[in-house]
Amino acid sequence: MKHTSLYEAHVARKAKIVDFAGWAMPLQYSGVLDEYHAVRATAGLFDVSHMGRLHVEGPGAVPFLQRVTTNDVQRIEPMGAQYSMICNPEGGVKDDIFVYRLGAEEFLLCVNASNLDKIRGWLFQQQGDEQEELRIEDQSEELAQLALQGPVSKSLLQAHVQSSLDELKPRRCLRETVGGVECLITRTGYTGEPGYELYVPAKQVRLVWDRLMQAGQDFGLKPAGLGARDLLRLDMGYLLYGNDLTETTTPIEANAKWVVSFDKGAFIGEPVLKRQVREGPSRRLVAFELLEKAVPRHDMPLFAQDKPIGTVTSGNLSPVLQKGIGMGYVESAYTETGTAFDVEIRGKRVPARVVGLPFYKKPRPPA
Template sequence: MESPLKRTPLYPLYAEFPEARCIDFGGWELPVQFAGIQKEHEAVRTRAGLFDVSHMGEFLVTGRFAEAFLQRLTTNDVAKLQDGQAQYALLCYPDGGVVDDLLVYRITNDQYLLIVNAGNIAKDFEWLREHLIGDVTLEDRSDALALLALQGPEAAAILRGAAGGGFDGSRLAPFHFAADVLIGEAKALVSRTGYTGEDGFEICVAAEDAPQVWQALLAAGKPHGLVPAGLGARDTLRFEARLPLYGQELSRTISPLEAGLGFFVKLDKGDFIGRDALAAQKAGGVPRKLVGIEMIDRGIPRHAMAVYADGQRIGEVTTGTQSPTLKRNLGLALVDARFASLGTELQVDVRGKMLKAQVVPAPFYKRTPKE
């Protein structure tokens, strides 16, 4: 019987890994793990991991006024981009809540590629379509393209091997990309970006080329200890690096300023949707802040658990787990700004028990650049 869930072009290859376990992730049948979350997490931190992130959305924005359109829709300053550069940005509602977070790639001054979250593809496309201006074309390329993420300290060496020495990713600066990189017989757009806190690359290819590119990367990565990695490790890795997940650290009701992403909100670039609300929030003092917390009592903070201070509920956990790298019970929590200072003692309601925690610095993990 055919699965009601969507599948990426790489789905048939999961069968080569007997321990792979798939879950329903926003309507997609995706691997939560291939051989174990802890093993895959550790591989990315110490060697390299390869992720299938082909469920992500890709939109092409073209036309004479493409830059002006994206300036109006996104929080970051698109005008700062040169050809071959990418930036992280957010789409906001007029009240400052977040439609989605995304990557903007400038191919030329009238052609941009947007990478958006899988669960928001339809919503984002409609939001952008509603705000189109003259001489701008918006095209959803999500089904035609696949995306792989090669992450970890060995990523550059593996990519060099897979590209047959014809491309040296170590020369690509962070948030820059190269088009038409040959990996095997396939042409790929390769960017030095990622969602793990490690060095690495995201590789965009035609959907039909994804299986051969996946195989080429795994073969080149074998001597470097490369392993396929699933959504479970992707989540624990991004959490340690304090990278936000839409629906948890960002949402319709959580602004970029509350999530600590003010660096990507350029209030001085000119008008954009949400600017007035965000400027007012900044001027009046951001009411809630995303903080790192560590459990003092034994227990693990989990998403949506209530957080208390001085006997009152002051927020909730957005993400929490036992950190695979640090072996500490850590969380990110959105709390009343009055209780956001480092060292503040809090309580987390863990299944009906009020357990002690305290505010600690985040990100919890920062990579040491390779020599």
């Protein structure tokens, strides 16, 4: 298994290590629920260096990314970020990604760990006429990546940077030094809490990790692992590649039409996606909650009376809602909010109903 630059830090904190896409990653430190609640109440620090980071630069970068991604990169201002997808010609999702625009012709793509090799190969393969004017560089090893997430993230980080973090709006980026280390700080995340991601030179990431952990002691910061991360993202209905998105599901079926731009010109997968929008997809991803206490899991079948209508792609028991929640693809007739169907959990049918996202809506702070 591959180790991130913070592997020793995780072992020193007695993390339970699991294999995630070939990486030895912390599943949990103090416990999944403890870390989950810390992120909802104070803050958590995640090592997400296993993710892939591809740098794309040159006069050909914009036309190239317009063709290989579904969203419109021209709508990203410099030092802005955008959620997007990379599709195959059949409209299936090769990966869901974050695109950071670092300059007029300079981009950083954050891709899923499990898809890095595939996406890097695909991008090289898809270079057309732009090849001469395009440089694609895999920076996954030289850059590490942290996610500082939770309501106290801003106060915690502010003490370590010069710029005012009040000015850093959602999906905006900033170059800063933290403890003398050059970082790209982005206001993004995968938890539904306010927070930041930090792209840091791998060689120096331990300094930044230690400094934040140290500073976080007074804020209730905890190191948080992949277990908490998965529960946090599911509460929000954020998609997980490999579960909710695959090469055979499209962004339209996944209710991610908002990351597809049909007015930017041609892109890979466009004809299929256009047709799906016009005709309506035959199945769609829905969010559901169970009406009895039980835990839906990936791959469990969904039924309307005795008719199989789909499959669970993600599911768990939400710690804040204390309800079984999940997502799954179902036939289009069953996607309306309030629609009832059953999840088959080990041979037993448990009633569920379709709900809107997010599952968890953060209570407004008292005025």
